[in-house]
Amino acid sequence: MLSGLSAFPLTPMNENGLDEAAFARLIKRLVTAGVDSIGALGSTGNYAYLSREERGRIAGLAVENAGDTPVIVGIGALRTREVQGLAEDAQKAGANGVLLAPVSYQRLSADEVFGLYEAVTRDLSVPLCVYDNPGTTHFEFTDELHGRIAELPKVKSIKIPGVPAEPEAARARVERLRALIPSHVSIGVSGDAMAATGLNAGCEAWYSVIGGLFPEAALAITRAAQAGDVGQATRLSARLQPLWDLFTQQGGSLRVVAAAAELKGLVETPCLPLPLKALEGDARQQLSALLDELELA
Amino acid sequence: MLSGLSAFPLTPMNENGLDEAAFARLIKRLVTAGVDSIGALGSTGNYAYLSREERGRIAGLAVENAGDTPVIVGIGALRTREVQGLAEDAQKAGANGVLLAPVSYQRLSADEVFGLYEAVTRDLSVPLCVYDNPGTTHFEFTDELHGRIAELPKVKSIKIPGVPAEPEAARARVERLRALIPSHVSIGVSGDAMAATGLNAGCEAWYSVIGGLFPEAALAITRAAQAGDVGQATRLSARLQPLWDLFTQQGGSLRVVAAAAELKGLVETPCLPLPLKALEGDARQQLSALLDELELA
Numbered sequence: 001m002l003s004g005l006s007a008f009p010l011t012p013m014n015e016n017g018l019d020e021a022a023f024a025r026l027i028k029r030l031v032t033a034g035v036d037s038i039g040a041l042g043s044t045g046n047y048a049y050l051s052r053e054e055r056g057r058i059a060g061l062a063v064e065n066a067g068d069t070p071v072i073v074g075i076g077a078l079r080t081r082e083v084q085g086l087a088e089d090a091q092k093a094g095a096n097g098v099l100l101a102p103v104s105y106q107r108l109s110a111d112e113v114f115g116l117y118e119a120v121t122r123d124l125s126v127p128l129c130v131y132d133n134p135g136t137t138h139f140e141f142t143d144e145l146h147g148r149i150a151e152l153p154k155v156k157s158i159k160i161p162g163v164p165a166e167p168e169a170a171r172a173r174v175e176r177l178r179a180l181i182p183s184h185v186s187i188g189v190s191g192d193a194m195a196a197t198g199l200n201a202g203c204e205a206w207y208s209v210i211g212g213l214f215p216e217a218a219l220a221i222t223r224a225a226q227a228g229d230v231g232q233a234t235r236l237s238a239r240l241q242p243l244w245d246l247f248t249q250q251g252g253s254l255r256v257v258a259a260a261a262e263l264k265g266l267v268e269t270p271c272l273p274l275p276l277k278a279l280e281g282d283a284r285q286q287l288s289a290l291l292d293e294l295e296l297a
Numbered sequence: 298m299l300s301g302l303s304a305f306p307l308t309p310m311n312e313n314g315l316d317e318a319a320f321a322r323l324i325k326r327l328v329t330a331g332v333d334s335i336g337a338l339g340s341t342g343n344y345a346y347l348s349r350e351e352r353g354r355i356a357g358l359a360v361e362n363a364g365d366t367p368v369i370v371g372i373g374a375l376r377t378r379e380v381q382g383l384a385e386d387a388q389k390a391g392a393n394g395v396l397l398a399p400v401s402y403q404r405l406s407a408d409e410v411f412g413l414y415e416a417v418t419r420d421l422s423v424p425l426c427v428y429d430n431p432g433t434t435h436f437e438f439t440d441e442l443h444g445r446i447a448e449l450p451k452v453k454s455i456k457i458p459g460v461p462a463e464p465e466a467a468r469a470r471v472e473r474l475r476a477l478i479p480s481h482v483s484i485g486v487s488g489d490a491m492a493a494t495g496l497n498a499g500c501e502a503w504y505s506v507i508g509g510l511f512p513e514a515a516l517a518i519t520r521a522a523q524a525g526d527v528g529q530a531t532r533l534s535a536r537l538q539p540l541w542d543l544f545t546q547q548g549g550s551l552r553v554v555a556a557a558a559e560l561k562g563l564v565e566t567p568c569l570p571l572p573l574k575a576l577e578g579d580a581r582q583q584l585s586a587l588l589d590e591l592e593l594a
Contacts, residue, residue, distance in 0.1 A: 015378055048402035049375050078346050080571035081312055103402070105345035105433050106551055106573060116572040136402050138435060254403055274377035275413040276403060 001070045001096055002129055002157035002186045003204040004036030005222040007211035010258060011045040011058055012267035015274060018054055020061055022267045026212070027065040029266075033215035036205075036222075038066055039099060041074035043136055044209045044254060048076065048103060049273040055086060059093035070096035072129060076103040076137075080119050091126055098124070099159070101131035102139045110145050117149045127156035129188070129207075134161060135252065147180035155185060159207045162191035163198045167230075170194075170201035178202070192218075192253065193244035196237035199225035209253040210243070213261055214296045242290050246283070255279050256287060263288050264297070298367045298393060299426055299454035299483045300501040301333030302519040304508035307555060308342040308355055309564035312571060315351055317358055319564045323509070324362040326563075330512035333502075333519075335363055336396060338371035340433055341506045341551060345373065345400060346570040352383060356390035367393035369426060373400045373434075377416050384417055395421070396456070398428035399436045407442050414446045424453035426485070426504075431458060432549065444477035452482060456504045459488035460495045464527075467491075467498035475499070489515075489550065490541035493534035496522035506550040507540070510558055511593045539587050543580070552576050553584060560585050561594070 009026040012019035030038050040062035041047035041055055050058070059073045073090040075098045077083050083100065090098050100120060102113045121128060130149055132141045146158055158181065163170035174187055181187075188205030189198025195206045199222065211218030217240065224232035237244075247253045255272070259279035262269040272278055279287055291297075306323040309316040327335050337359035338344035338352055347355070356370045370387040372395045374380050380397065387395050397417060399410045418425060427446055429438045443455055455478065460467035471484055478484075485502030486495025492503045496519065508515030514537065521529035534541075544550045552569070556576035559566040569575050576584055588594075 043403070078570075102572075105400070106340070107432070107548055108572060109548070109574075112572040112574055115574070119571070135404070251404055251406070273375075274416070275399075275405060275409040277406075277409055277412070 001037055002072070002127060002188065004226065005211050005215070005218055006037040006039045006072065006188065006205055006207045007035040007215055007218065008039040008042040008044040008207065008209055009212035010261055010267065010271060011041065011050070012261070012271040013046070013273055014268070014270055018057065019268055019271070020057070023058060024061055024065045026266065027062055030212065030215050031065070031067050031069050033219060035069065035211060035215050035219065037070040037072055037096070038062060039072045039074070039207060039212070042099060042207070043133060044212055044257060045074065046273060047074040052082070052085060052089065056089040056093060059090050059095055063094040072097040072099050074099045074101070074131070076101040076131065078103050078105055080116050083116065083120050084123065087120055087124055095126060097127040097129060097156070099129045099131050101133050101137050104138055108139050110142065113139060114145065114148060117152055117155070121152040121154045124154045126154065128154045129157040129159055130155060131159045132161055133159070133190070143177050143180050146177060150181035150185045157186040157188055157205060159188045159190050162194040163189055163201055163203070165194070165197060167197060167200060170197045174198070174202045193247065196221050196225060196233040200230045200233055209257055210240070213257050213266070217296060240294060243294065246287060246290065250279065250283065259284050259287055260291060260296070263291060298334055299369070299424060299485065301523070302508050302512070302515055303334040303336045303369065303485065303502055303504045304332040304512055304515065305336040305339040305341040305504065305506055306509035307558055307564065307568060308338065308347070309558070309568040310343070310570055311565070311567055315354065316565060316568070317354070320355060321358055321362045323563065324359055327509065327512050328362070328364050328366050330516060332366065332508060332512050332516065334367040334369055335359060336369045336371070336504060336509070339396060339504070340430060341509055341554060342371065343570060344371040349379070349382060349386065353386040353390060356387050356392055360391040369394040369396050371396045371398070371428070373398040373428065375400055375402055377413050380413065380417050381420065384421055388423055392423060394424040394426060394453070396426045396428050398430050398434050401435055405436050407439065410436060411442065411445060414449055414452070418449040418451045421451045423451065425451045426454040426456055427452060428456045429458055430456070430487070440474050440477050443474060447478035447482045454483040454485055454502060456485045456487050459491040460486060460498055460500070462491070462494060464494060464497060467494045471495070471499045490544065493518050493522060493530040497527045497530055506554055507537070510554050510563070514593060537591060540591065543584060543587065547576065547580065556581050556584055557588060557593070560588060
């Protein structure tokens with residue numbers, strides 16, 4: 001389940017609440033395209049900004065609308081007891097797996113992070129993906145810590161924050177981690193710009209932001225890499241370089257994909273929770289032109 | 298109100314809930330010592346780890362037990378609408394002021410942070426202190442942004458994250474910010490190790506972690522600096538250098554003051570929310586010896 005293209009949709013919302021109808025439409029779009037799994041309530045799904053009740057509601061909607069496509073649900077939160085409650089809710093909603101990032105306010109120690117995963121996996125009945133995302137959690141995993149956590153029951157995948165740009169260095173990086181984790185634990189790349197390189201370097205999964213909105217484009221890259229067509233995967237990703245550049249310029253993908261979803265009429269405007277704002281002004285116009293040029297629909 | 302020693306107590310808790318009796322005792326201890334204000338639900342008070350209901354309860358307990366000592370309540374949260382709700386709750390509980398940090402999961406832009414302060418101050422009836430704490434919020438204020446926010450209604454103080462160690466550089470840093478903000482907005486130093494230097498350099502307030510647990514020691518430094526006795530303030534702070542060093546070694550003050558409160562029997566063990574853990578092992582023994590040596594009680 002935790003291999004191939006895992007697509008991470010937005011959770012459309014505004015100051016009055018969730019846009020459940022738009023969320024259900026985004027899920028159906030992913031199912032129609034044929035993604036391998038859906039990552040509901042990832043960072044792109046703004047899990048950190050929602051109440052426990054809202055997160056339970058979104059987990060349920062994802063499962064109801066996903067049909068046979070497996071659904072992974074983000075359960076990250078600041079407190080261990082909150083995470084345990086969210087794990088329960090996700091399983092009750094029918095999630096096929098959970099995704100856990102060591103969310104922090106006070107910077108966490110390796111010992112504290114291990115304690116979190118140990119406590120959460122103790123009572124878990126579904127696979128867990130370790131979500132390594134230092135850009136939002138401000139926690140840096142060492143490979144040694146990944147190795148320790150990967151031995152815990154139910155741990156089935158590690159979502160790593162990208163790979164080096166150079167193919168040989170990327171392969172070496174994936175192999176270094178692989179040597180420290182059990183063979184039943186998959187490695188998935190994130191950071192869309194690095195996905196083709198990561199898949200070509202041996203990552204089994206792509207935890208994908210762009211796949212949550214434009215699944216065909218992400219599937220084309222994934223299927224080329226899975227077929228061993230390194231060149232085609234690389235070319236298809238290189239074609240999207242202006243989009244990856246915009247992610248970098250805007251300090252991340254969220255505000256860009258939110259604006260793209262708004263521009264394409266897939267969600268209402270605004271779709272992000274304040275104080276977050278989707279792209280505005282010149283950057284938004286630039287994105288609009290780019291979506292046309294790249295024929296992303 | 299937002300001058301002198303503002304003491305930030307822990308919010309003692311465990312996995313079952315808040316220790317309200319211990320919290321009330323910590324507040325009374327601060328009142329007895331004669332601190333100038335109490336900062337409930339600061340970072341040391343673990344505001345980010347509590348539910349809205351728990352935060353309302355703690356704000357109420359702080360006000361009830363503070364007598365005539367002004368109480369400032371932390372209202373930081375990820376969403377603007379949550380912060381607005383917390384501001385309402387704090388005012389209903391009788392808080393004399395509020396403290397707002399731009400808490401983030403997705404890194405915030407200056408425009409988003411300004412929008413947050415603008416929205417929150419629009420409906421506020423009590424003074425607000427801008428809480429600049431890049432170590433936990435991962436947002437870096439520029440002085441220019443401080444200047445814009447300080448013009449908003451109700452903004453009455455800025456809590457800055459320390460000053461340079463060298464006295465002349467510290468004075469220059471405070472004066473640079475002072476030139477950009479209205480005269481009714483005070484500047485308060487945080488980062489206990491830098492407090493004496495900050496007060497000597499012209500900061501009107503010290504937002505103090507150690508003052509929340511050992512108020513006499515913090516008051517001695519504050520009163521010396523307020524009396525213009527630069528040398529005495531510096532000496533009293535230098536005496537606590539081993540404690541400041543321990544804060545640095547432990548990646549911050551929280552786990553150290555939590556262990557100190559446990560060691561002194563002021564709170565039950567554990568008093569922090571998992572996954573956070575107070576000092577353990579050798580570091581805890583080192584702290585215990587230090588508290589005796591420094592006669593902190």
